[in-house]
Amino acid sequence: MGIFKTRKNKRFDYTPRFYDDKGQGSPFQMKHKFDDYRKTAGNPGGIKTKFKTAIEELKETPDREANRRILIIVAVLVLLFLLIIDFDLSIFFS
Numbered sequence: 001m002g003i004f005k006t007r008k009n010k011r012f013d014y015t016p017r018f019y020d021d022k023g024q025g026s027p028f029q030m031k032h033k034f035d036d037y038r039k040t041a042g043n044p045g046g047i048k049t050k051f052k053t054a055i056e057e058l059k060e061t062p063d064r065e066a067n068r069r070i071l072i073i074v075a076v077l078v079l080l081f082l083l084i085i086d087f088d089l090s091i092f093f094s
Helices: 047-060 064-085
Strands: none
Touching: none
16 A cells, blocks of 8 residues: 555445336436436536526526516515615615
8 A cells, every 4th residue: 555546446336226217217326306408418518508508498498487576575675685785776866
């Protein structure tokens, strides 16, 4: 065992006892719940292509009410934050 050599990890070939492979894939595969419905999940490519597909997916969603609700919540939270830090809000009003 040398001073500068790093230890290699041991590899085990483990198969579960009660595992039936009926087209579901590996039981150890980590898959997100909504991967089947997203275009951006698991798509190889650069950051530019990921950003473009995310923008296209955002434009396809017809849920305008949820977007408006999120914007209202963010605006209220920003105003509360400004009030907490004693920001002078009189610059917005004449």
